[in-house]
Amino acid sequence: MAKKPGRVHAAPAAKEAASAVFRFRPRVTWGGAVAIGPGKIALLEAIDRTGSITAAAKSLEMSYRRAWLLLDEVNRSLSELAVDSAQGGERGGGTTLTPVGKRLIELYRRIESKAETACSREIKALVGLLARGS
Amino acid sequence: MAKKPGRVHAAPAAKEAASAVFRFRPRVTWGGAVAIGPGKIALLEAIDRTGSITAAAKSLEMSYRRAWLLLDEVNRSLSELAVDSAQGGERGGGTTLTPVGKRLIELYRRIESKAETACSREIKALVGLLARGS
Numbered sequence: 001m002a003k004k005p006g007r008v009h010a011a012p013a014a015k016e017a018a019s020a021v022f023r024f025r026p027r028v029t030w031g032g033a034v035a036i037g038p039g040k041i042a043l044l045e046a047i048d049r050t051g052s053i054t055a056a057a058k059s060l061e062m063s064y065r066r067a068w069l070l071l072d073e074v075n076r077s078l079s080e081l082a083v084d085s086a087q088g089g090e091r092g093g094g095t096t097l098t099p100v101g102k103r104l105i106e107l108y109r110r111i112e113s114k115a116e117t118a119c120s121r122e123i124k125a126l127v128g129l130l131a132r133g134s
Numbered sequence: 135m136a137k138k139p140g141r142v143h144a145a146p147a148a149k150e151a152a153s154a155v156f157r158f159r160p161r162v163t164w165g166g167a168v169a170i171g172p173g174k175i176a177l178l179e180a181i182d183r184t185g186s187i188t189a190a191a192k193s194l195e196m197s198y199r200r201a202w203l204l205l206d207e208v209n210r211s212l213s214e215l216a217v218d219s220a221q222g223g224e225r226g227g228g229t230t231l232t233p234v235g236k237r238l239i240e241l242y243r244r245i246e247s248k249a250e251t252a253c254s255r256e257i258k259a260l261v262g263l264l265a266r267g268s
Contacts, residue, residue, distance in 0.1 A: 029154070103263065115248075118249060122241050130170070
């Protein structure tokens with residue numbers, strides 16, 4: 001399985017189903033409200049993958065309404081829209097990412113992976129303080 | 135005002151009260167539950183500062199019960215306790231951090247600040263995509 005950026009797994013102890021997972025969960029807030037965060041980035045990636053808000057919402061097990069509201073928050077916080085929804089036409093209602101939407105995902109994921117590389121020693125030490133069961 | 139690690143403020147636009155704030159909010163989860171996260175670290179820091187769970191909870195505007203439960207989750211997830219509560223004695227019920235508790239805070243804050251330094255260019259670019267109002 002490909003290693004996701006932003007995750008560091010502790011060596012699993014014997015007989016342990018779950019292991020500790022370290023994740024950076026970067027957020028940009030505006031006056032307390034989250035403008036960009038892990039949930040919105042995951043939604044944009046799902047739209048990029050599926051080509052539609054409906055399919056993206058379904059793949060994330062979220063209601064269409066919730067996906068639409070998250071997307072609306074993203075679009076309102078950016079200087080340019082993150083997605084482009086076709087009105088009818090050949091793909092009938094398909095939604096694609098704009099260059100700004102793609103750039104947003106790219107920067108967010110790059111921040112996670114660079115941060116993980118830069119802090120790998122400290123992350124291992126932090127996860128090493130944890131112990132579950134015995 | 136001292137710059138807090140993990141925060142990058144965008145240049146405030148004219149007539150704008152709030153500005154964008156970027157923060158890493160590192161978390162360590164065990165099977166879905168948060169073992170270590172920003173709220174727990176803030177609580178440990180408040181205990182270190184105030185010397186008591188009651189005062190720490192008050193300073194964070196949280197109930198004693200909630201503080202106690204968070205602390206219990208931290209202690210259960212570590213191989214050694216993060217806090218040491220004196221039973222009576224001269225300081226009567228005071229709570230101090232153990233070396234493991236102090237180490238936990240130190241590692242967590244170091245991860246935030248190293249990550250911010252490593253990603254400063256990308257963070258600026260990400261925050262630069264945001265714009266509010268006009």
